[in-house]
Amino acid sequence: MSGERTRWESHYSSGGDDQLRPPSALLARHLPTLPRGRALDVACGGGRHALPLARNGFAVDAIDVAFTALARLRDAARADHLAISPLQADLEHYRLPTARYAVIVNVRYLQRTLYAPIRRALVPGGVVVFETFLREQAQLGHPKNRAFLLEPGELRANFTDFEVIEDTEGLVETESGHAYLARLVARRPARSDLD
Numbered sequence: 001m002s003g004e005r006t007r008w009e010s011h012y013s014s015g016g017d018d019q020l021r022p023p024s025a026l027l028a029r030h031l032p033t034l035p036r037g038r039a040l041d042v043a044c045g046g047g048r049h050a051l052p053l054a055r056n057g058f059a060v061d062a063i064d065v066a067f068t069a070l071a072r073l074r075d076a077a078r079a080d081h082l083a084i085s086p087l088q089a090d091l092e093h094y095r096l097p098t099a100r101y102a103v104i105v106n107v108r109y110l111q112r113t114l115y116a117p118i119r120r121a122l123v124p125g126g127v128v129v130f131e132t133f134l135r136e137q138a139q140l141g142h143p144k145n146r147a148f149l150l151e152p153g154e155l156r157a158n159f160t161d162f163e164v165i166e167d168t169e170g171l172v173e174t175e176s177g178h179a180y181l182a183r184l185v186a187r188r189p190a191r192s193d194l195d
Contacts, residue, residue: 022175023052024107026131026183030165031056034127037102042118043091043109047073047084054082058103063087063094096121105129110148115158122188127165129185130155134169136180155182162186 022028027049036057041050044062046069054060054077062084064070070086077084096117103126104118110132118128135149143149156167165185172181 021048023049024129024131025175026166026185027052027105027107027129030127030129030185034129035102035125037123037126038100039103039105040096040101040121042104042106042114044073044086045069047076049105049107050084051076051080051082053103053105054084055080059083059085061085061087061101063089063091065090099123102126103129107131108133110150119159119162119188124188124190126188127185128159128162128188130159131181131183134180134182136171140178140180150182155184159184159186162188 023031031052037059039050039053039058039060041047041053041060041062044050044064045066047062050060050062050073060083062070062073064086065088067088070088073084074086076082077086091111091114096114098120100123101121102123104122106114106118106128108131118130122128132155133143133149135146135151137149138144138146152169155169156164163186165187167184167186169182170180171178172183174181
């Protein structure tokens with residue numbers, strides 16, 4: 001078992017349950033206007049984004065490395081008769097499908113090699129909802145590793161040909177306290193060559 005998988009399995013096995021936490025305010029704000037269809041929750045954990053997406057009519061693919069988190073999500077989805085398909089995968093090695101999703105949600109997870117696959121995985125007109133930490137977050141605590149912290153303007157620079165719906169960076173109050181975040185909601189153009 002990889003070190004990252006071991007760490008997250010331990011987190012969820014010891015009671016870490018983000019199903020009880022509210023979704024990101026960014027997703028909550030944009031949820032009513034997102035295009036309907038199939039959604040992808042990247043690094044979904046226990047499903048704090050997959051569950052509200054499914055409750056709002058989306059069929060959701062929920063990917064995470066931690067089996068324990070996915071088992072909890074599966075049980076919650078079954079109990080509420082929600083269309084969520086949990087998938088255990090290491091995103092460092094998993095290939096996202098092309099032109100499959102109306103919405104892709106990526107919150108508090110940064111894997112730079114996923115920028116292009118996320119862009120390609122959206123259908124034309126599909127929307128990405130992306131929120132993760134800026135380098136200034138290290139001043140507040142977790143995470144401190146620069147590999148998991150965005151440079152200013154980095155997120156927007158990787159979606160330059162998308163139609164920007166919201167693009168903000170800085171210190172914000174979140175559902176779990178203050179954080180330095182980059183937040184981007186952007187639509188893939190109806191006509192584009194992203195392959």
